[in-house]
Amino acid sequence: MNPILLSHWLPICDRAGLAYIPAIFGPEVRIDEIFRFLEGLGDTPTLDRAYAWLRQYYQPRSTMWRWDCCSTEMLKATMAESYPTALPLLEFDLDEPRFMSVLEELERSLRGVTPTQQPTVSVLVRPWVNAKVEASYPVEFRAFTFPSGIAVSSYYTRRPLPASYEETAIQVRNLTEKLAAYTPLPSFSADFLLTEDGNLLFLEGGLGFTREGLVNSCCFSGEPKPGAIALSYQR
Secondary structure (H helix, E strand, O other), X not given: OOXXXXXXXXXXXXXXXXXXXXXXXXXXXXXXXXXXXXXXXXXOHHHHHHHHHHHHHOOOOOEEEEEOOOOOHHHHHHHHHOOOOOOOOOOOOOOOHHHHHHHHHHHHHHHHHOOXXXXXXXXXXXXXXXXXXXXXXXXXXXXXXXXXXXXXXXXXXXXXXXXXXXXXXXXXHHHHHHHHOOOOOOOEEEEEEEEOOOOXXXXXXXXXXXXXXXXXXXXXXXOOOOOOEEOOOEO
């Protein structure tokens, strides 16, 4: 299992009985083509097919698009400012530093599994699900699993959550325990969205936390402590 890929997480959610935001997966793109495109070198047929697919299936007024390995920087930047009153238009912009970092990590992991094949990553679309909003930000949580337990944090450091959300954070921990029972991973992260009607939905999974890794510790100022819950930034 590759924890970077959403396509690997959704079947695990099915087995664990977790509700999640569904996805329609599109064409696979060769990772070397993405790098070539950014350097202006050669043809990019798989990238062209993915772009054509998105023009057909991505509906900005009702869906969002992302890569299998991560969402777009535009979406993250929009949500970091506050919950949008209208769905953001997500451009097909490849020149994003975070996307490049995740792509390089994905390429390394895929080459380790299938060294004779060209690593690829697919595009996908998901329906836009309205979130519960607290102080202008959506209510989202990130769980960090360790062999010794699970830590849960509010996703947005700019907006402290009231103490009343501790019960929801405990639900996130319980859902993550179910997820962990169906993965071979000793450590991973998992993000959840609280919908406006009060349901927790799995958003995506990722690598486990390491100090120099790609996974942000959110409201934990250092390494998340198993068993801890952080509803606001801990200095």
